[in-house]
Amino acid sequence: MSEIRGWLTESESSALAKISRGKIVLEVGSFCGKSTITMAKTAVKVYALDWHKGDIIVDKSNSGNDTLPEFRQNLHDANIQNVVPLVGRTQDLFDVLGNGWADVAFIDGCHLEESVRADIELAKRCLKSSGLIALHDWDREQVRRAFLDLMGADSVSLIVDSLMISKPIGAKGIGMSVVMREDLLTEIACLDQQLTNHVAAKRKAEDDIVAVNGAMQMAQHLLKKINDREAVVKQAKDFKAGTETMAAAEAAEAAEEDSKKLQEEMRQAREASLAQTNGEPAKTE
Numbered sequence: 001m002s003e004i005r006g007w008l009t010e011s012e013s014s015a016l017a018k019i020s021r022g023k024i025v026l027e028v029g030s031f032c033g034k035s036t037i038t039m040a041k042t043a044v045k046v047y048a049l050d051w052h053k054g055d056i057i058v059d060k061s062n063s064g065n066d067t068l069p070e071f072r073q074n075l076h077d078a079n080i081q082n083v084v085p086l087v088g089r090t091q092d093l094f095d096v097l098g099n100g101w102a103d104v105a106f107i108d109g110c111h112l113e114e115s116v117r118a119d120i121e122l123a124k125r126c127l128k129s130s131g132l133i134a135l136h137d138w139d140r141e142q143v144r145r146a147f148l149d150l151m152g153a154d155s156v157s158l159i160v161d162s163l164m165i166s167k168p169i170g171a172k173g174i175g176m177s178v179v180m181r182e183d184l185l186t187e188i189a190c191l192d193q194q195l196t197n198h199v200a201a202k203r204k205a206e207d208d209i210v211a212v213n214g215a216m217q218m219a220q221h222l223l224k225k226i227n228d229r230e231a232v233v234k235q236a237k238d239f240k241a242g243t244e245t246m247a248a249a250e251a252a253e254a255a256e257e258d259s260k261k262l263q264e265e266m267r268q269a270r271e272a273s274l275a276q277t278n279g280e281p282a283k284t285e
């Protein structure tokens with residue numbers, strides 16, 4: 001799985017796979033699916049919550065880019081079919097997800113204290129009393145502070161690299177087991193599919209615009225070439241007309257010369273004839 005982007009170490013992956021075996025998992029923060037796939041390989045089902053736009057402030061994950069297509073592609077490539085993507089923010093989905101249905105909540109969302117607190121509150125709500133919290137980035141002070149404040153130091157069971165695994169949350173959770181709102185989850189999945197279709201349609205429209213722009217540029221280029229060619233042809237025509245005019249003028253000039261010569265010859269002939277008539281010897285030129 002090394003080609004999937006993410007930050008889990010091998011030991012963290014093994015620990016997550018172990019606690020997910022045969023369980024229903026809520027994941028907060030899926031990114032490109034590295035942890036999701038790790039858990040889905042052993043879990044019954046993974047509900048993978050992420051708004052797929054990175055962290056609001058500390059965006060180490062993806063600079064605000066949409067990771068949903070990559071997430072989906074990675075699930076597809078790994079042939080994973082027991083993951084339900086919950087596309088949205090923790091705070092937006094809090095009221096939708098119901099109480100007491102999850103065995104494991106893996107939290108790896110935004111690492112600011114306030115966000116981690118919100119994620120833990122969501123986990124407490126969704127987990128059965130026998131459920132566990134697995135919290136990533138335990139080495140970050142804000143992450144630790146949020147957990148210790150809400151759950152207490154006695155809730156910590158195990159730490160693997162920077163993954164903390166809690167004891168069963170017991171009475172610290174909501175404690176009631178209410179069936180999860182499957183109807184709302186179906187609606188989310190439906191909206192998620194619509195969103196995916198819209199994103200695909202938008203991408204296609206963008207591609208079409210790029211293609212049309214390319215064709216327009218090519219047409220403009222060809223039009224310019226035609227205009228340039230026409231200008232050259234006009235120049236050639238003008239030049240030809242110019243040379244024809246010059247030749248005609250030269251011919252006219254030559255004809256005028258000839259005519260002058262003829263007139264002169266005629267004048268001389270007339271003079272010669274007059275001289276003969278008057279008995280003068282004919283002049284010879």
Ligand SMILES: C[S@@+](CC[C@H](N)C(=O)[O-])C[C@H]1O[C@@H](n2cnc3c(N)ncnc32)[C@H](O)[C@@H]1O
Pocket residue numbers: 005006007008028029030031032033034035036049050051052053054055056061067088089090091108109110115
């Ligand atoms: C550190 S990454 C998760 C890494 C992932 N678990 C893995 O192993 O590859 C954090 C993720 O949390 C998501 N996130 C941040 N704030 C969120 C919020 N308020 N609601 C839902 N997702 C959030 C981000 O979009 C990002 O994909």
